[in-house]
Amino acid sequence: MHDVVRDVAISIKSKDKDALLGQDGVDAWPEKDDYTCCKVISLWASCNVRGLPNRLECPELRTLVLGSSDASRLELPNSFFEGTKKLEVLVLNKMKLTPSSLSHLVGLRMLYLSGCELVNLSFIKELKNLKILVIGYIYEFKEMILEIGKLTSLRFLDLRKFNDDIGFLSGFLSCLSDLEELYISREYNRWEVEGNASIVEINSLTCLTALDIYIPTHVFLRLPKNLPSFQLLTKYKIWIGCGPYSVLGQHKETKVLGLGGIPLMDRLDVLIANAEVLFLFYLEGLKKVLHDRDGEWFLDLKVLAVELCQDMEHLLGKPKWSSKTHGPSPLGSFGKLRVLKVYFCTSMKYLFSASSARCLPKLHKLDVEGCSALEEIIRGDEEVTDKIIFHQLKELKLVSLPNLRSIYANTKKTSTTEYSMPSTVTQPLFNEKVMFPVLEELYIYGLYSIKAIWDKQLLPVLKVGDSFQHLQRLVAFNCKEMKEILAFEVGQGEAAAEANNEISVFPHLKTIQLWFLSNLKSSEEETKKSRLQALVNHKVRFSSLKNLEIYECYRARECRSEISVAVSKCVQ
Known part of the structure; x- marks a missing residue:
């Protein structure tokens, strides 16, 4: 102040x-x-x-x-x-x-x-x-x-x-009948339904348009079904139930809501639908909130954090808008979403469909952690057959996702369905189906099913600058099956090798950190040259690289000196 x-x-x-x-x-x-x-x-x-x-x-x-x-x-x-x-x-x-x-x-x-x-x-x-x-x-x-x-x-x-x-005395709040803005310490947990510190009194404040408050679970569950009413609120920072309510204070947005361990009642709809920052913690029935909406919810949502919510196979439902019949999607639900965090949702198989991914034009940061059943970030559908482009995504963090196969797995058509489940064949984390033109930071920890980060077919795409051209930091940690980082296919004939010589595919990459990648290598040939190509391919030049860290990568230790020489040449 x-x-x-x-x-x-x-x-x-x-x-x-x-x-x-x-x-x-x-x-x-x-x-x-x-x-x-x-x-x-x-x-x-x-x-x-x-x-x-x-x-x-x-x-x-x-x-x-x-x-x-x-x-x-x-x-x-x-x-x-x-x-x-x-x-x-x-x-x-x-x-x-x-x-x-x-x-x-x-x-x-x-x-x-x-x-x-x-x-x-x-x-x-x-x-x-x-x-x-x-x-x-x-x-x-x-x-x-x-x-x-x-x-x-x-x-x-x-x-x-x-x-x-x-404690507030009985009748204290109801006396302030003209009150328009009320801000109560989120550390205050002595609310009651009746008597002193009665939260029901808030409902008597008919002029109230701004509210900052924490409502404990036991109080909320005992409230009458129509109380408190949040219909007139234009500004709020409210946490109801259990969970890390202190995070509300970290956001400057005017409509911030946190819900933890409570049933999702209709009285909360107006707060959820209009929130700019939304924390959903240990909730059941979340599918009816995030799926099957008519496009009028989440129009202003900028930050969404979902943690320990276990009854969903995917996070976002398929949008009502059809690009086949209506053309490009308008900026509707989730159209302003900038930050998405999903933690420990162990039943989730994928985050969103391809058509839903196209409705996230403002996404700036994606953080996914501890979703043990997650197989892919995007799952294909019949609405989208071309590439997905995350035009504003700058930070991508994928942590402890042991079953993740790919960002957007390649699928195969069957006789009965146009798109089937992703193939169980090992796929690289990134392929040509998803573009990241402004991505700056990439963190991957504990991805046990990933053997390579980039698909060899991405080389032409990277060369022309469609994706990863702004990448500045790459961190790979404890991916025990990973064998390749930056190695692309070399057996394309002498003409291809000559044409691809000295390609700068990551012109802004400054830092590479590789920790606990026990299987990191390039090919079956046990030569120092081939092992070196697994980390710094002879055709790839890093014009901005300043820091290369390799720690507990047992199969790469023997080529540490060669790597240092290669990096110095790349920087030159």
């Missing part, structure tokens, strides 16, 4: 000459002539600041920001605010106050108190015009809560940083 208020004050000063801004640790109060006519003052002073006036004479002052830059609190005189009758915005950090010092501020519209020592809190009820109240780190909050309930004109209440041992 310190930085936020300071930024606001700086912006005011740029437009208003009647402003005084001090640096951190001011040890001498400014001269009276420097501030008497100011409309904005922002000072962060030491607790022993010299010249602190008993009465601040600023008849035109509208905004005052005072903070102590020391660990100790700065004590303000009882009559300090008597000369600031027009004050509307007051921000105090680590101050020691008495009720008489604030009782004169009847025109105050915003009050922010953090880390303050308040001798008596009766003054709060006198601030009848107060619209915005932010309370942080005040241990007298139990007494203050009684007074806050009398501020019937309050529109904005932020209690995210208060002592979480304090």
Whole structure:
């Protein structure tokens, strides 16, 4: 809040000459002539600041920001605010106050108190015009809560940083009938259905449009079916049930939702459908949420994290839009999705169909971990026969996926179906069916079914720059069946070898890290030359490579010196 208020004050000063801004640790109060006519003052002073006036004479002052830059609190005189009758915005950090010092501020519209020592809190009820109240780190909050309930004109209440041992008294929230924004500490877990700290009271706040709250599982399950109502919310950070609710604070988006270990009830539909960030943790029945929707859900979703959800074979359903009958797909459900994380969903066989993959034009990061049954990321369907292109994907992380065969496995047509299950024949991780034109970072850990990263048929594609041209970092770790990294087919005749000589297929690749790849090799020939080709093919030049790490790759250890020579030649 310190930085936020300071930024606001700086912006005011740029437009208003009647402003005084001090640096951190001011040890001498400014001269009276420097501030008497100011409309904005922002000072962060030491607790022993010299010249602190008993009465601040600023008849035109509208905004005052005072903070102590020391660990100790700065004590303000009882009559300090008597000369600031027009004050509307007051921000105090680590101050020691008495009720008489604030009782004169009847025109105050915003009050922010953090880390303050308040001798008596009766003054709060006198601030009848107060619209915005932010309370942080005040241990007298139990007494203050009684007074806050009398501020019937309050529109904005932020209690995210208060002592979480304090319980709300019955009727406290329902008294604040004009409240539009309510922010409660996510550490607060003493909600009840009835009595003190009753979460049902939130439903009486008919003007509420913004809510930040954590609702425990046992409370949510006991609530009436129609409570609480979330229909009017335009901003929210809500976690309901179990799970890592602290992650909500990591996102700046205005609609953030986390659900963990609870039944998916209809009352949650409006929150799920409109979320910008969505965490789904240990849920059943998720298929009805992510599949078979009419295209009106998830229009603004930017981040989706799914963890420990076990009743789905695939993540995203097939889109309703058909490219065969309607042309290119519009930007609909998941069209704004930038980050997708899928962790420990052990029944999932693939993430999405090819037609669903084409509906992810904004995907920037894909992180998949611990999905033990996963066979491929994309599964083919009759809607898509051409290449899939992830135009904005920059980071791809695949971790502990022992049955993953390919990103988009090659399939075979049968007499009964146009597309069959992927062939069990070993396939490379990447082939020509999926393009990654801007991918920068590739991490693959624990892919036990993968023997090669790139298909030899990708060489022409890589040469013309359609894919992997921006790759900067390659990390392969504990892929025990992997035999090839960057080796392409060489037995194409002398003309082909000459034509392919000194091809720079990864012009921006700076780092290659290969750890615990026990079977890494190039061919059945046990020559140093062939082993070297498994790592740095003689036809492939890395113009930007700066770091090559090889650790516990037993079959590659013998060619370590040759690899170093090859890398130095590539860099030259």
